[in-house]
Amino acid sequence: MKAALRMIADLLAGDSGADRVVPPTGFTATLTTFTAGAMAFLAVFAMALSFATGRLADRWSSELARSSTVRISAPAAELEAQTLAAQEVLRLTPGVARSRVLGDEEQRLLLEPWFGPDLPIDTLPIPRLIEVVEEGEGYDAEGLRLRLAAEAPGAVLDDHTRWRKPLVRAANRLRTLGWVSITLIAISTAAMITLAARAALAANGQVIRVSRLVGARDVYIARAFVRRFTLRALIGGIIGTALGMIAIAFLPAAAEEGAFLTGLGFQGWNWLWPLILPPLGAIVSFWATRSAALRVLKEVQ
Amino acid sequence: MIELDNVAYSYGGGDLLSDISLRLQPGSFHFLTGPSGAGKSTFLKLCYMELKATSGLVQVFGKDVRDLKRDDIAMARRRIGVVHQDCKFLDHLSVVENIALPLTVAGRDLSSEMDNLTSLIDWVGLKRQQDQRPPELSGGERQRAALARAVIMGPDVILADEPTGNVDWEMSQRLLSLLIELNKMGKSVVMATHDLNLIRAAKSQVSARVLRIANRKLQLAGADL
Numbered sequence: 001m002k003a004a005l006r007m008i009a010d011l012l013a014g015d016s017g018a019d020r021v022v023p024p025t026g027f028t029a030t031l032t033t034f035t036a037g038a039m040a041f042l043a044v045f046a047m048a049l050s051f052a053t054g055r056l057a058d059r060w061s062s063e064l065a066r067s068s069t070v071r072i073s074a075p076a077a078e079l080e081a082q083t084l085a086a087q088e089v090l091r092l093t094p095g096v097a098r099s100r101v102l103g104d105e106e107q108r109l110l111l112e113p114w115f116g117p118d119l120p121i122d123t124l125p126i127p128r129l130i131e132v133v134e135e136g137e138g139y140d141a142e143g144l145r146l147r148l149a150a151e152a153p154g155a156v157l158d159d160h161t162r163w164r165k166p167l168v169r170a171a172n173r174l175r176t177l178g179w180v181s182i183t184l185i186a187i188s189t190a191a192m193i194t195l196a197a198r199a200a201l202a203a204n205g206q207v208i209r210v211s212r213l214v215g216a217r218d219v220y221i222a223r224a225f226v227r228r229f230t231l232r233a234l235i236g237g238i239i240g241t242a243l244g245m246i247a248i249a250f251l252p253a254a255a256e257e258g259a260f261l262t263g264l265g266f267q268g269w270n271w272l273w274p275l276i277l278p279p280l281g282a283i284v285s286f287w288a289t290r291s292a293a294l295r296v297l298k299e300v301q
Numbered sequence: 302m303i304e305l306d307n308v309a310y311s312y313g314g315g316d317l318l319s320d321i322s323l324r325l326q327p328g329s330f331h332f333l334t335g336p337s338g339a340g341k342s343t344f345l346k347l348c349y350m351e352l353k354a355t356s357g358l359v360q361v362f363g364k365d366v367r368d369l370k371r372d373d374i375a376m377a378r379r380r381i382g383v384v385h386q387d388c389k390f391l392d393h394l395s396v397v398e399n400i401a402l403p404l405t406v407a408g409r410d411l412s413s414e415m416d417n418l419t420s421l422i423d424w425v426g427l428k429r430q431q432d433q434r435p436p437e438l439s440g441g442e443r444q445r446a447a448l449a450r451a452v453i454m455g456p457d458v459i460l461a462d463e464p465t466g467n468v469d470w471e472m473s474q475r476l477l478s479l480l481i482e483l484n485k486m487g488k489s490v491v492m493a494t495h496d497l498n499l500i501r502a503a504k505s506q507v508s509a510r511v512l513r514i515a516n517r518k519l520q521l522a523g524a525d526l
Binding site for chain 1: 389
């Protein structure tokens, strides 16, 4: 046990020489780890948002795009005749693959979330719904409306595009915003690490000057700083990502009825995506620290 | 080894040094003297490349300093031991770690250099103090530690900038005799000092040349000391 612990400690210590040369930073090191963790946590949510809205947009545009509804409101006596007439019109319309009258049970299920399960559907003047599935280029909505008005005056065509398009647009925009957020988080991490590294470099001016005077190469001095900040960002990233993923996993599941909102989380292999965040943070801080260190070193002869 | 040809150094206002020419031969011993502020430290900084000459040619180990990259400078410095007036230690490291710092930053394996390190610490008489931190040492002990650090890599040249500036006469002589010993081992030594008594004391032990910086120029001061 002790040997194993020692091995891990040695691994983390890396080149103990270079690490001893730069004195330990103590409290500020914790701040770097904390910030890297917070950034990773936020990135997990931005990522979840992007995936969820992406799924939403795909779903709305694919499922809803291919179907529309004809609603027939007519006095009970005429309802059956008008339904038949509307179906006939639909059958003859190019671009309509098939149409289907929704049964009483289906209509009851559709209304259940709003009216409760015990709805006496036959006592209500509920309009008849015909589901229309498109094919190819789809149908000419204006022409169909006119023909329906002539054949079945109580029929109203609802092709969903009216509310679908803005929804898909909004979902796509949200997805883009999610990725923009992730990019911003990455850049902020780089900026934060750069600031922290510059502070550490400034605080260790004497170490840098003396090391240089006794023959240290730039990479040697830079490495001591780079290793520390990369490690801190990695550890912070792992903790932040883990917490973020746990938080997402324990989000209350959206109920079946609200499923069109889709689960706000990761699904299936998408759960693997957040795992790139810790190494990504480490890479970002590696480059941020390295360039900050080499820039500072340039000023030391 | 280190060669300066018509070198000038100026900062902001005007020339601090001009027309400096000197060729440092292997095994030579030079004293560098002159009033304070005359440019002794600047001259040494030109030699170990902390400053770049504003004009003229500086060659270190046969290479024009202007052509050296930063890594080349680092490599060259491993062959030049420098003792600074203010020592320049890392206060969070022990004395022995400070002395071994050039080995550490060169990536040498410390365990294989242990004998070398131990005998060097014996030689400068800091065995008892080796685990202390630099601020706990006296002025003379600090200078001896700095000297040990300067020679740990086995340099060809040792540049000492007023190493006796803050120590008493007895310690000055001790430091001087350490430098003379190194010179007898074949290393070139340049020691900046304004202590003429020390130079006189050295005359009997080593054939040293005395350089004097005055009026921005480097002159060879004869036997008139």
